[in-house]
Amino acid sequence: MSAGVEIRNVSKQFGNGVQALDDVSLSVAAGEVLCIVGPSGSGKSTLLRTVNRLETVTAGDVLLDGESIHTAGRQLNALRQKAGMVFQQFNLFPHLTVLDNITLAPLKVRGESMTTVKPRAQSLLDRVGLGDRGNSFPSQLSGGQQQRVAIARALAMQPDVMLFDEPTSALDPEMVGGVLDVMKDLASEGMTMLVVTHEMGFARAVADRVVFMESGRIEHIAEPENFFEPASGSRLDLFLGQVLR
Amino acid sequence: MNSRWFWHGVYALVLLALALAIYAASRTVDYTWRWDRVPDYIVAYEDVDLRSTLTGIVEISDGQVDIIGTQDAAATETFGDLDEVLVEDGDYVFDGDVIGTRSGWRIGPLTWGLVVTLQLSILALLFAVPIGLLAGLGRVSTNPAARNLAATYVELIRGTPLLVQIFIFYFFVGTVLSLSRMTAGVAALAVFTGAYIAEIVRAGIESIPKGQMEAARSLGMSYGQAMRHVILPQAMRRTLPPMAGQLINLIKDSSLVSVIAITDLTKAGREVVNSTFSPFEVWFTVAAMYLVLTAGLSLLIRRFELRLARSDG
Ligand SMILES: Nc1ncnc2c1ncn2[C@@H]1O[C@H](COP(=O)(O)OP(=O)(O)OP(=O)(O)O)[C@@H](O)[C@H]1O
Ligand SMILES: [Mg+2]
Numbered sequence: 001m002s003a004g005v006e007i008r009n010v011s012k013q014f015g016n017g018v019q020a021l022d023d024v025s026l027s028v029a030a031g032e033v034l035c036i037v038g039p040s041g042s043g044k045s046t047l048l049r050t051v052n053r054l055e056t057v058t059a060g061d062v063l064l065d066g067e068s069i070h071t072a073g074r075q076l077n078a079l080r081q082k083a084g085m086v087f088q089q090f091n092l093f094p095h096l097t098v099l100d101n102i103t104l105a106p107l108k109v110r111g112e113s114m115t116t117v118k119p120r121a122q123s124l125l126d127r128v129g130l131g132d133r134g135n136s137f138p139s140q141l142s143g144g145q146q147q148r149v150a151i152a153r154a155l156a157m158q159p160d161v162m163l164f165d166e167p168t169s170a171l172d173p174e175m176v177g178g179v180l181d182v183m184k185d186l187a188s189e190g191m192t193m194l195v196v197t198h199e200m201g202f203a204r205a206v207a208d209r210v211v212f213m214e215s216g217r218i219e220h221i222a223e224p225e226n227f228f229e230p231a232s233g234s235r236l237d238l239f240l241g242q243v244l245r
Numbered sequence: 246m247n248s249r250w251f252w253h254g255v256y257a258l259v260l261l262a263l264a265l266a267i268y269a270a271s272r273t274v275d276y277t278w279r280w281d282r283v284p285d286y287i288v289a290y291e292d293v294d295l296r297s298t299l300t301g302i303v304e305i306s307d308g309q310v311d312i313i314g315t316q317d318a319a320a321t322e323t324f325g326d327l328d329e330v331l332v333e334d335g336d337y338v339f340d341g342d343v344i345g346t347r348s349g350w351r352i353g354p355l356t357w358g359l360v361v362t363l364q365l366s367i368l369a370l371l372f373a374v375p376i377g378l379l380a381g382l383g384r385v386s387t388n389p390a391a392r393n394l395a396a397t398y399v400e401l402i403r404g405t406p407l408l409v410q411i412f413i414f415y416f417f418v419g420t421v422l423s424l425s426r427m428t429a430g431v432a433a434l435a436v437f438t439g440a441y442i443a444e445i446v447r448a449g450i451e452s453i454p455k456g457q458m459e460a461a462r463s464l465g466m467s468y469g470q471a472m473r474h475v476i477l478p479q480a481m482r483r484t485l486p487p488m489a490g491q492l493i494n495l496i497k498d499s500s501l502v503s504v505i506a507i508t509d510l511t512k513a514g515r516e517v518v519n520s521t522f523s524p525f526e527v528w529f530t531v532a533a534m535y536l537v538l539t540a541g542l543s544l545l546i547r548r549f550e551l552r553l554a555r556s557d558g
Contacts, residue, residue, distance in 0.1 A: 054459050081465035091460035095478050105464035108474055150460075157464055 002030040002192045003065035003082065003160035010050055010060035012043075012216075020046040022216040023060070030160075031190040035203035038213035039239060044196040047213070048163050051194065052083040065160055081109065084154030088166040090146045092138040098125070098149050099134035102156045109157070117156070124152040128182050144175025151182055162186065164195040200244055204228055212236045276525060283526050286353040286517045292346040295324055303336040303344075310344055355527075358513025359534050365427075365509060366496045369434035373495070374488075376435060377442025382472070384447040395443065402440035408501050410437055415505040430502035438495050445487045449480035485553065489546040493539045500535075510534060 005028040012021040020043045028034050036044050049055035051062050053069050053076060062069040064082055072079050093101050102121040106112045125131050128148035130141075138146055147167055154162060164183065168176040180202050187193055187206050197203060203210050203224060210227040212220040212235075220227070220236050230236040271278065299322050301314040310330060314320035315337075327345035332338060383395025402410070414433035418424065424432065453476050461471035503512035514531035518524045 052463055054463060077465045077467050080463060083463070085460070085463035087456055087460065089454075089456050091454075091456035093457065093460070093475055093479075095482070104474060105461075105466060108470055109465045154464070 002190050004028055004030045004032070004192060005051060005083075005161055005194065006063040007047070007051070008061050008063065010047070010062065011058045012046055012050060012055060013058045020216050021050070021057075024216070024218055025060075026211065026218060026221075028161075028192060028194060030192055032208045033187045033191075033193045033195065033206055034209050034211060035207040036194065036196045036211045036213060037198065037200070037203065037239070037243075038211075038219075042213040043216040044213050045165050046216075048085075048165050048194055048196055051161075051163055052080050052085060054085075077109070081105075081157045082160045083163055084157060084159035084161070085163045086147070086150050086154055086165070086167045088169050090138070090143070090150045090170070092146055092150055092153070094138050097135050097137055098130065098141070101138070101149060102153045105153070106156050121152070121156055124155055125149075127185075128152050129178065142175060143171045144178050147171065147175075147179045148182055151179070151186075155186075161192040161194070164193065164197070166196050166198065168197070168199060198243060200228070200240070212239065214239075271525060278526065279521070279523050280526050282521050282523055283530050286355045286521070286527075287530075288353055288356060289351050290348065291351055292328070292348045293351070294343045295327065295345055295347060297338050297342050297344050298322060298340060300339050301337075303332045303334060303338055305330070305332075305334045312338060312344070354508075354513045354517055355510065355530065355534065358508060358510035358531075359538070361508055361513075362496065362499055362510040362535075363538070365431060365434060365499045365502060365507070366492065368431045369438060369499070370492055370495055372431070372435035373438035373442055373491075376439030378446055380439060380443035381446025381450065384443060385450050399440045399443050402437055403444075407433070407437050407498055408504065411501055411505060426505050426507050430499075430505060430507045434495060434499055434502065437498065438491060441491055441494070442488065445484050445491065446480070448487075449484035450476055452483055453479050482553065486546065486550050489542070489549070493542055496538055496542070497535065 005026075007024055007026040007028075010021050010024045011019070013019050022043075024043075024047060026034075036047065038044050046055055050057050051064065051069070053062075053072075057070050061071065064079055067075075067079055069076070069079055092098075093104065096104060099118070099121055102124060103114070103117045106117045106120075107114065122131065122134065125134055128151060130145055130148055130152075133141065133145065133149075138149065141149065151162075151167075167183070168179050171179065176199070180199065183193070183195070183202070184206055195202075195207070205224075207224050209221055210224055211218055212227070214235060220230070220234075227236075228240065230240065297312050299312050299314045299320055300316065301312045301320075301322075304311045304313060308325075308327070308330070310324040310327065310332065312322040312324075324344050326347060328348050330345040332342075332344055338344070380395045380398055383391040384399070386392050386395070411430065411433045414424075414436075415426065415429045418432070419426075419429035457475055457479070458471055461475040462468070466474070499509060500511040503509050503515065506512065508516070510531055514527055518527045521527060
């Protein structure tokens with residue numbers, strides 16, 4: 001079910017000249033949970049978005065389950081199904097009910113039948129604690145509930161890898177825990193996860209490795225127990241000092 | 246409350262003053278108002294002559310007139326329900342003679358014009374919507390050919406007067422493809438309105454946050470699937486009100502096709518002026534008829550919008 005991600009020498013320069021990624025290489029093993037932290041504008045989102053080609057690269061490539069994402073032609077849509085993505089702003093489809101949000105892609109992209117998709121969608125909803133909200137519209141849910149639906153929507157495509165871009169940053173503090181719990185569950189089941197986050201507690205508890213990015217580069221990468229004890233005076237030390245206060 | 250009624254009174258007074266001013270102005274040019282002539286051109290109750298199509302002998306039995314053919318006795322013709330019988334039993338009538346009259350309601354030329362105007366507008370809209378949708382999709386496409394073609398179309402149409410486009414459609418396109426007046430008129434209006442609808446569609450699509458497309462694509466949807474299932478359903482909701490407004494514009498713009506001799510409301514107005522010599526009354530009436538159409542539509546649309554707003558979860 002799970003697969004690895006290999007980021008190979010990826011560089012990204014935007015049209016306006018901003019060098020968002022500068023020769024980034026990173027290998028994520030199947031079942032590994034990798035957290036990415038770093039200051040604003042360091043390229044975390046851009047890196048994550050190159051994994052499913054929401055962002056193109058200027059150089060390098062990403063291999064998903066051994067297959068090239070950035071040279072893919074027609075099979076890109078099929079490859080993208082292997083990587084579920086959860087966004088900071090949830091991006092649920094507001095014109096569809098919760099259940100329709102979850103079933104849309106399996107029905108239209110994979111041509112599955114409602115009889116196979118609906119039970120799966122329902123069990124995903126149960127799993128994120130929203131089993132009774134299938135007929136609600138996204139606007140009727142709290143931010144935390146919406147984000148859990150977004151996770152269920154991504155999981156409905158049965159991805160091998162899950163990409164999270166600051167999934168709790170837009171939430172009220174009391175909503176954060178529920179979303180993190182769902183993510184912890186997923187991690188314990190062996191899902192490969194790339195998580196951009198400011199939740200240092202989550203990174204410390206769940207991540208197998210933590211990446212510190214700055215100016216489009218990976219500055220530091222380590223297991224949590226080492227990551228959170230950096231050499232004093234280092235850039236990571238300064239960054240952690242700021243976010244942990 | 247009191248002051249509100251006061252301002253309503255002011256409004257009514259100003260309107261009254263305007264009406265008086267118009268009346269006074271017409272006095273200065275020595276014009277006789279003949280409003281009584283106008284209704285006949287909307288609907289008329291009148292006598293219609295019924296004519297024989299045979300040559301033969303008239304037989305009348307309890308109000309019913311039968312004509313028995315003289316060349317061929319098997320050929321007969323029957324006239325019932327006549328309001329006035331103008332022949333007598335035993336009369337010899339020729340083919341084309343008036344047998345009697347029947348009175349009834351007849352729809353006047355102005356009403357016919359209104360119907361043609363509606364027909365033109367609805368037909369043109371039916372074609373303009375798919376044209377506009379296609380061009381709107383082209384405008385937001387990442388494919389340079391589609392994007393530039395759509396942009397060229399929109400700029401060409403919006404940069405030239407509709408009247409000139411109608412002439413081009415009638416004299417050039419119409420001649421080359423040998424289109425009827427009506428087809429050329431509908432085509433010109435559809436192509437014209439399509440450009441405006443394209444801009445409405447483009448604005449609608451662009452109003453949908455980028456994250457929607459990204460979420461759809463990240464789930465493995467193709468661009469087309471994402472458009473069809475995620476973007477357009479949301480965009481269409483937002484484009485319905487301006488689209489309806491465009492229909493109202495279309496109704497008004499359609500008056501220009503009268504220049505290629507399509508008997509729409511405006512052309513009918515011109516014809517009625519020619520036969521009544523009452524231009525003031527006729528043009529005021531024509532304006533009122535357009536107004537009834539457009540005001541009625543915008544009322545309907547307002548209701549529809551309210552319902553849409555209420556159902557917006
Ligand atoms: N579409 C874009 N066009 C131009 N520049 C961009 C675009 N997206 C991002 N950038 C720039 O690229 C750099 C990296 O942005 P990115 O969003 O990856 O940072 P981030 O680490 O996710 O920051 P944050 O923590 O604020 O989300 C920034 O300087 C940003 O301004
Ligand atoms: Mg970011």
